[in-house]
Amino acid sequence: LFSAVSVSRAQVQQEPSAETSEGTGINITCSHPNIQSGEIIQWYRQLPGQSPAFLVLAHKGSK
Known part of the structure; x- marks a missing residue:
């Protein structure tokens, strides 16, 4: 699993x-x-030999 942050x-x-x-x-x-x-933070799963596949998105709310 890995995430991408913009x-x-x-x-x-x-x-x-x-x-x-x-x-x-x-x-x-x-x-x-x-x-x-x-x-927003997004997580992706990348299995060996495959392209990343979207898993889940997390939204940071206000405190």
Whole structure:
């Protein structure tokens, strides 16, 4: 799994990859010191030999 952040030259802090077995849950996290309210983070899954596939979108709400 990996994420893309549309913050110019973002220094995203996350694990480079994550693995799980089918049918089990997984937590994916991502942080960036300058993420603002209203911004969006998207996660993608890339299996070996395949193109990235969209997984989920997270919207940062206001505090």
